[in-house]
Amino acid sequence: xxxxxxxxxxxxxxxxxxxxxxxxxxxxxxxxxxxxxxxxxxxxxxxxxxxxxxxxxxxxxxxxxxxxxxxxxxxxxxxxxxxxxxxxxxxxxxxxxxxxxxxxxxxxxxxxxxxxxxxxxxxxxxxxxxxxxxxxxxxxxxxxxxxxxxxxxxxxxxxxxxxxxxxxxxxxxxxxxxxxxxxxxxxxxxxxxxxxxxxxxxxxxxxxxxxxxxxxxxxxxxxxxxxxxxxxxxxxxxxxxxxxxxxxxxxxxxxxxxxxxxxxxxxxxxxxxxxxxxxxxxxxxxxxxxxxxxxxxxxxxxxxxxxxxxxxxxxxxxxxxxxxxxxxxxxxxxxxxxxxxxxxxxxxxxxxxxxxxxxxxxxxxxxxxxxxxxxxxxxxxxxxxxxxxxxxxxxxxxxxxxxxxxxxxxxxxxxxxxxxxxxxxxxxxxxxxxxxxxxxxxxxxxxxxxxxxxxxxxxxx
Amino acid sequence: xxxxxxxxxxxxxxxxxxxxxxxxxxxxxxxxxxxxxxxxxxxxxxxxxxxxxxxxxxxxxxxxxxxxxxxxxxxxxxxxxxxxxxxxxxxxxxxxxxxxxxxxxxxxxxxxxxxxxxxxxxxxxxxxxxxxxxxxxxxxxxxxxxxxxxxxxxxxxxxxxxxxxxxxxxxxxxxxxxxxxxxxxxxxxxxxxxxxxxxxxxxxxxxxxxxxxxxxxxxxxxx
Numbered sequence: 001x002x003x004x005x006x007x008x009x010x011x012x013x014x015x016x017x018x019x020x021x022x023x024x025x026x027x028x029x030x031x032x033x034x035x036x037x038x039x040x041x042x043x044x045x046x047x048x049x050x051x052x053x054x055x056x057x058x059x060x061x062x063x064x065x066x067x068x069x070x071x072x073x074x075x076x077x078x079x080x081x082x083x084x085x086x087x088x089x090x091x092x093x094x095x096x097x098x099x100x101x102x103x104x105x106x107x108x109x110x111x112x113x114x115x116x117x118x119x120x121x122x123x124x125x126x127x128x129x130x131x132x133x134x135x136x137x138x139x140x141x142x143x144x145x146x147x148x149x150x151x152x153x154x155x156x157x158x159x160x161x162x163x164x165x166x167x168x169x170x171x172x173x174x175x176x177x178x179x180x181x182x183x184x185x186x187x188x189x190x191x192x193x194x195x196x197x198x199x200x201x202x203x204x205x206x207x208x209x210x211x212x213x214x215x216x217x218x219x220x221x222x223x224x225x226x227x228x229x230x231x232x233x234x235x236x237x238x239x240x241x242x243x244x245x246x247x248x249x250x251x252x253x254x255x256x257x258x259x260x261x262x263x264x265x266x267x268x269x270x271x272x273x274x275x276x277x278x279x280x281x282x283x284x285x286x287x288x289x290x291x292x293x294x295x296x297x298x299x300x301x302x303x304x305x306x307x308x309x310x311x312x313x314x315x316x317x318x319x320x321x322x323x324x325x326x327x328x329x330x331x332x333x334x335x336x337x338x339x340x341x342x343x344x345x346x347x348x349x350x351x352x353x354x355x356x357x358x359x360x361x362x363x364x365x366x367x368x369x370x371x372x373x374x375x376x377x378x379x380x381x382x383x384x385x386x387x388x389x390x391x392x393x394x395x396x397x398x399x400x401x402x403x404x405x406x407x408x409x410x411x412x413x414x415x416x417x418x419x420x421x422x423x424x425x426x427x428x429x430x431x432x433x434x435x436x437x438x439x440x441x442x443x444x445x446x447x448x449x450x451x452x453x454x455x456x457x458x459x460x461x
Numbered sequence: 462x463x464x465x466x467x468x469x470x471x472x473x474x475x476x477x478x479x480x481x482x483x484x485x486x487x488x489x490x491x492x493x494x495x496x497x498x499x500x501x502x503x504x505x506x507x508x509x510x511x512x513x514x515x516x517x518x519x520x521x522x523x524x525x526x527x528x529x530x531x532x533x534x535x536x537x538x539x540x541x542x543x544x545x546x547x548x549x550x551x552x553x554x555x556x557x558x559x560x561x562x563x564x565x566x567x568x569x570x571x572x573x574x575x576x577x578x579x580x581x582x583x584x585x586x587x588x589x590x591x592x593x594x595x596x597x598x599x600x601x602x603x604x605x606x607x608x609x610x611x612x613x614x615x616x617x618x619x620x621x622x623x624x625x626x627x628x629x630x631x632x633x634x635x636x637x638x639x640x641x642x643x644x645x646x647x648x649x650x651x652x653x654x655x656x657x658x659x660x661x662x663x664x665x666x667x668x669x670x671x672x673x674x675x676x677x678x679x680x681x682x683x684x
C-alpha cells in the first residue's frame with residue numbers, strides 16, 4: 001500500500017516514543033553498524049567510482065532496511081515514524097522519473113539517469129548559499145543567467161541589507177528572502193531567460209520562503225524550494241509544514257538528506273547507506289520532486305570533494321540509479337574548500353562531477369571557501385566548466401571515470417589534509433562587472449585545467 | 462590485581478559499555494583500590510577514543526557513548542577520592558547552537574571531543590537564545606561558553622551572546638568561544654569580541670584547554 005503525506009503525519013503522532021539521543025545512539029547508529037556488517041560494505045579508496053554491481057545493490061537494500069528498521073524520528077513529538085518495506089516500494093513505484101524545471105522556452109526536463117547513461121545531465125549552478133554583497137547581487141545573478149550552459153539557478157544568500165546583517169528569524173530575513181527571489185527574477189529578465197528555474201532559499205525559518213511564494217514577485221510554481229531531513233534520519237513539524245505548503249501552492253519540493261561522514265551515521269560505509277535511506281525518506285515524508293544525494297565529510301578532511309565523500313556519494317548514487325526511478329542531484333560540490341580562480345577549485349569540481357555523472361546524477365555546483373565567505377563564487381565560468389566536464393563524462397565508462405577521478409584527486413587531496421587550500425578570488429575579481437564576463441586570468445586557468453583533464457582522458461567536444 | 466580491574470575500566474570505555482564500567486568501578490571501591498588512579502584510566506581511555514576519531518577509526522556516536530560511559534564510572538569513583546587528592550578537572554563547557562540555527566553535527570563533534578579532553582560538557586542544543594546560554598552557564602558554574610553558528614545569517618548570534626553577557630554583568634565570569642563554518646569565519650569571531658575560536662573540533666579543544674588554563678575558577682571532580 002502506498003502512503004500519503006497525511007499517513008506520515010498520523011504516524012508522527014502515534015509512532016513509538018523515543019527520546020532524541022536514545023534514537024541517535026541506541027536505535028540509528030547500532031542499526032547502521034549492523035547493516036554495514038550484514039551487507040559487507042567496506043570503504044575502498046581505490047574505487048571512488050564503484051564498479052561492483054552486487055555491492056551497489058547491497059547498499060540500496062541496506063538503505064531501505066535502515067529506513068524500515070530504524071524509522072525516522074519526529075523531533076517535535078519524539079515519536080518514530082515507521083515504514084514497512086512494501087509500503088516504501090509501493091510508494092516509490094509511482095515516481096515518474098521526470099520533472100520539468102522552469103517554464104516557457106526556458107523549461108528543461110530533469111530525468112532519471114542510469115549508470116553510464118549517455119544522456120546529458122541538467123546543469124545546476126549559482127552561488128548556492130554563499131553570502132553575496134547587496135551591491136553586486138543582480139549583476140552576479142545576471143552573469144549566471146546569461147551563461148547558456150546553466151539550466152537551473154540556485155541563489156546565494158543576502159548577508160546584509162545596507163549596514164544591517166540579515167539575521168535568521170528576524171523580519172529582515174523574511175525581507176531578504178523576497179529581495180533575493182525578486183532580484184533573481186530581475187536578473188533572469190535582463191538575461192532574456194524569464195522562465196529560468198529558480199531554487200535555493202537560504203532562510204532558516206519556514207515563514208520566509210513560504211511568504212515568498214508568489215507568482216508575481218516570488219517563487220513561481222515552476223521553481224523549487226527545499227525541505228531537508230534533520231540530521232540524521234530525523235524530521236520535524238517545521239519541515240513537514242513547509243512540504244505541505246509547497247505542494248498546496250504547487251511549486252516543486254527539493255528534498256535533501258543530511259548525511260555527514262564522521263557524524264551520526266559513522267564512516268563512509270554508514271554514510272552511503274544512510275544517504276540512501278534519507279533520500280527515500282525525503283520522498284516518503286515530503287514527496288520531494290527533486291532529490292539531493294550527498295555525503296560531505298564532517299571530519300578527517302573538510303568539504304564535499306574528499307575521496308571518502310566521493311566514494312560514499314558515488315556508491316549511494318549508483319544504488320539509487322539501479323533500483324529506483326528517481327532523478328537526483330549530487331553536490332559537485334556546493335561549496336569547495338579552495339577559493340575560485342585556483343586550480344584546486346576546478347579540480348574539486350571535476351573529480352566529483354565525473355564520478356557522480358557516471359553514477360547517474362545531475363550536478364549542482366556553487367562557490368568556494370566552504371561557502372561561508374562573502375562573494376567567494378566564481379560566476380558563469382564555474383558553470384561552464386561544470387557543463388564541459390559533465391558532458392564529457394557521458395562518454396566514459398565507470399572504469400575510465402574511476403581512473404580519471406583518482407588522477408584528479410591526487411592533485412588536490414594533500415591540500416585538503418594540510419588544511420591549507422588556496423584562498424582564490426571573489427566574484428568581483430573573477431569577472432568584469434561592466435561586461436559580466438570572466439577575466440582573462442580565469443579564462444586562461446579554465447583552458448589550462450581543461451587541457452590537463454584532456455591529458456587524463458576526458459574528451460571535450 | 463588492580464591492573465585487571467583497571468583494564469576492565471579501559472575496555473568499558475573502548476567498548477562504550479557503561480554497565481561494565483559501573484561494575485568495574487564498584488569493584489575498585491570494594492577492593493579499596495586507588496579511585497583517583499581508576500579515574501585516570503577512564504579519562505586515558507576516553508582520550509584513546511578521541512584519537513581514534515581523529516584518525517577516522519571511531520565515529521561521533523561512539524565518542525558520545527564513551528563520554529557517557531565515563532560519566533557512569535566517575536559518578537561511582539569520585540566520592541571515593543580522598544579530599545586532599547581531588548583531581549582538578551579541566552572545567553565545565555556549556556555548548557549550544559545560536560538562535561535561529563538548527564545545525565547540530567559540528568556542535569556535537571566539538572562537544573564529544575571536549576569530553577574526551579576531560580571537560581564536563583553541557584549541551585543545551587540547537588536554536589538557543591543568549592539567555593539560554595547565560596542560564597546554563599550560571600546553573601552549571603561553567604568556565605567556558607561555546608556557541609556554534611554555521612550560516613552567515615546566524616553568525617550575528619555570536620555578538621548577541623557577548624552583548625547579553627555584558628548587559629547582565631557576567632561577561633568577565635566566562636570565557637566565550639565560537640565556531641562553525643571553518644577558517645574564514647575567524648574574522649567574524651574577532652568582530653564579535655569573543656575569547657576564542659575553533660576552525661574545527663581539534664582547534665576548538667586546543668583553544669578551550671588554553672582558555673581553561675587561564676581561568677582560575679576550575680572546579681574539582683566530585684565537587
